[in-house]
Amino acid sequence: MSFAYITEKGATISKKDGRFVVGRNHETLLEIPEETLEGLLVTDTVQLTSHAIVSL
Numbered sequence: 001m002s003f004a005y006i007t008e009k010g011a012t013i014s015k016k017d018g019r020f021v022v023g024r025n026h027e028t029l030l031e032i033p034e035e036t037l038e039g040l041l042v043t044d045t046v047q048l049t050s051h052a053i054v055s056l
Contacts, residue, residue, distance in 0.1 A: 001038035004030075006046050013042070014049040 004020075006013060011024045020037060022030040040056060042048065048056075 002032075002036055003039040003041065004032055004037060005041045005043075007043045008046065009044045010046075012047045012049070013040075013052050015052045015055050020052060020055075 004022075006022055008022070008024055008029065011022055011029065014021050014023070015034070018034050020032045020034060020040075021028055022032070034055065
């Protein structure tokens with residue numbers, strides 16, 4: 001299991017096909033498989049979609 005720290009200003013975290021997708025300005029920065037993520041810490045102006053929040 002792992003923890004993710006998302007500190008990129010203006011990033012958005014969404015959920016797609018069993019993965020959490022971190023993107024900014026229509027560009028994918030990172031994809032994290034749902035089964036490996038134990039915790040998520042976000043800072044600044046990071047946004048989460050409602051689907052990502054429910055899954056967490």
